[in-house]
Amino acid sequence: MASASRVPVIIDTDPGVDDIVAILLALASPELEILAFVISYGNTDIDASYLNILKAYQAIAKHLEIHPEDTLRFPNFRPDSPPLLVRGVSAPLEGSLHSAQYFHGRDGLGDIAARHEELDLDNSFVEEGLGRSLTVVKEEGLDAIIRTIRSRPARSITYVALGPLTNIAMLVQKDRQAICSLIGRFVAMGGAVDVPGNTSPVAEFNFFADPFAVKRLLVSENLTELPLERFLLLPLDITTPHEIPFPVYRQFVDPSFSTTAEPSIASNKAPLTHFTSSFLERTREIMLEFGKDAMELHDITAIWCAICGTPPYLKPTDNAYPLPTGWRARKRVFDIERTGEITRGMLVVDRREDASAYAPGANRAEVQRLLEGTLHTKDGLWESTTVPAEVEVEMKPEIKDSPHGVWCVTDTPGPEVLLRLLFRRVWGVELA
Numbered sequence: 001m002a003s004a005s006r007v008p009v010i011i012d013t014d015p016g017v018d019d020i021v022a023i024l025l026a027l028a029s030p031e032l033e034i035l036a037f038v039i040s041y042g043n044t045d046i047d048a049s050y051l052n053i054l055k056a057y058q059a060i061a062k063h064l065e066i067h068p069e070d071t072l073r074f075p076n077f078r079p080d081s082p083p084l085l086v087r088g089v090s091a092p093l094e095g096s097l098h099s100a101q102y103f104h105g106r107d108g109l110g111d112i113a114a115r116h117e118e119l120d121l122d123n124s125f126v127e128e129g130l131g132r133s134l135t136v137v138k139e140e141g142l143d144a145i146i147r148t149i150r151s152r153p154a155r156s157i158t159y160v161a162l163g164p165l166t167n168i169a170m171l172v173q174k175d176r177q178a179i180c181s182l183i184g185r186f187v188a189m190g191g192a193v194d195v196p197g198n199t200s201p202v203a204e205f206n207f208f209a210d211p212f213a214v215k216r217l218l219v220s221e222n223l224t225e226l227p228l229e230r231f232l233l234l235p236l237d238i239t240t241p242h243e244i245p246f247p248v249y250r251q252f253v254d255p256s257f258s259t260t261a262e263p264s265i266a267s268n269k270a271p272l273t274h275f276t277s278s279f280l281e282r283t284r285e286i287m288l289e290f291g292k293d294a295m296e297l298h299d300i301t302a303i304w305c306a307i308c309g310t311p312p313y314l315k316p317t318d319n320a321y322p323l324p325t326g327w328r329a330r331k332r333v334f335d336i337e338r339t340g341e342i343t344r345g346m347l348v349v350d351r352r353e354d355a356s357a358y359a360p361g362a363n364r365a366e367v368q369r370l371l372e373g374t375l376h377t378k379d380g381l382w383e384s385t386t387v388p389a390e391v392e393v394e395m396k397p398e399i400k401d402s403p404h405g406v407w408c409v410t411d412t413p414g415p416e417v418l419l420r421l422l423f424r425r426v427w428g429v430e431l432a
Contacts, residue, residue: 006033007158007309010145012088013299014042014163015052017109017283021244021276021426022162022299023056027076028425031307034076035148035157036084037134038141042163042209046090051121052109053085057133058125059275067270073428078132084148085134086141088167092210095338109279115263116278142167146175155184160306162189162299164206165213172217172225180227185310189302190214191235191347193332193408200342204236208345211338218406219335232321232329234305234409235347239298242415244422246284246293253277253427259285273427297418304418305409326413331405 009032013019026032039050057077064071076083113120130136137144149157161168165188172179190206191214197203207214217225218233250257254277256268264277283295308324321329334347412418420431 005031007031007306008033008035008152008156009158009160009306010036010038010148011303012038012040012159012161012163012167013049013053014040014044014046015049015056015109016042016044017279018295018297018299019162020052020056020109020279021297021422022303023053024060024272024276024426025300025303025307025422027060027074029303029307030075031309032076033079034083035152036086036145038086038088038145038167040088040163040167041090042206046087050085050087054121054126054130055109055119056275057130058121059119059272061125061129061133063270063272063275070428073425082131082133082135084137084141084144086137086144088141089170092164092166093169093212093216095210095212095344111282112278115260116266116274118266119275119278142171142174145171146178149178149182152182154182157183158185158187158306158309159183160187160302161206162302164209165190165217166210169210169213169216169225176225180225184230186226186231187234187302187306188231189234189239189299191233191334191408193235193237193334193347193349195235195237195240197345198236198240199345202343203337203345205345207336207347211336211345214336214345215338228406232305232407232409234298234302236298238409238412239301240296242297242301242412242418243292243294244297244419246280246287246295248419248431249280252423252429252431257281259288276427297415297422300422301412301418304412304421321407323409326411326417327409328411329407330410332408333405 009026011023011026011034013023015023023037026034037053039046039053041049044052060074060077064074064077071077159168168179168186188206190204192198192202192204192207197205197208199205199208218228218231246257254264254269254273256262257264257277257280259281263281264274266274268274269277280295284293287293287295305327308327310322310324321331323329332349334349337343337346337348340346423429423431
């Protein structure tokens with residue numbers, strides 16, 4: 001039985017670069033009790049994703065062999081009850097399979113084995129050292145997840161989705177009662193509501209990878225598959241401002257950190273630092289091509305949200321999602337494009353009636369620039385001061401009172417708070 005002060009979590013992940021950093025944060029967070037990792041396709045194929053979580057565990061094991069004083073920093077690495085490691089689904093519910101290998105590399109970790117053979121998975125670790133940290137499930141993985149959910153008190157588990165929502169859709173199909181009635185909270189990273197996408201001009205990758213799952217779970221016309229009052233979405237709108245500036249990583253974690261032109265050298269640093277620097281060096285190159293010397297902390301922000309939890313004295317209402325101090329969420333109503341030629345995965349917001357949306361016709365980037373300069377806010381949220389463009393409609397939209405709104409995080413305690421937490425827990429350093 002979990003301690004009352006710990007949040008039991010199931011982490012659904014497609015381990016690419018930011019997923020691995022998110023997993024490291026989860027392993028270093030005493031607030032969590034990790035029950036299982038459900039591996040998905042996404043950033044790369046499911047086989048590479050599966051190996052990446054083993055590589056992360058191997059890196060921590062090597063680190064603790066040399067630095068046993070850091071054992072307490074990773075309370076979830078060798079717990080009394082090791083979490084399950086299961087394979088989920090390997091393709092979307094419908095449509096073609098897409099990956100983000102353009103960003104994460106063919107192996108999901110910037111193709112680190114090509115530059116760092118010592119970081120490839122050692123079979124002896126899998127055979128001898130893994131059992132103390134993970135319980136590998138060789139049977140149908142989703143059945144094991146359902147058993148785990150049913151073994152715990154109702155509403156005690158938080159399900160954290162860092163990848164496509166396909167696994168949740170399949171779990172609902174297998175046992176709707178267990179997933180919809182027994183899970184206490186769903187926390188998912190995905191979608192782009194009022195901001196551009198990161199996979200296409202209009203779509204975030206997780207929702208792009210399986211828009212059919214999003215449609216079924218969150219925005220069905222009649223009855224959504226999930227209890228939306230317990231579903232919390234962190235879209236690009238809130239995750240993008242949270243980032244690791246690579247100069248800060250170099251200053252406080254790895255003074256020799258650079259790019260693949262100057263690859264990390266294992267003998268010069270702690271094993272965990274060598275591991276993270278070895279995949280971040282390629283990430284840095286890609287981000288520099290986009291004009292930014294930083295990595296955005298999309299999945300890490302979702303794990304942070306799970307860590308913070310929901311105070312037990314707060315109860316959900318129709319108008320407010322219960323969150324700790326510093327966190328806020330607002331209900332948004334949208335649909336998702338599934339088959340568009342260039343708009344797959346796009347969240348379509350009816351801006352004619354959605355009071356929480358930017359003004360119709362407003363240039364979002366220009367509005368944001370003006371807002372940041374004038375600090376005009378409404379109800380604590382950035383709000384467009386641009387005069388709305390007139391839009392002719394053939395019929396009055398009936399969306400205002402729709403029950404299908406999705407709670408979207410609009411505020412966190414701030415990017416600097418997350419950055420300090422991440423550096424302290426994962427690398428054991430305090431930012432000045």
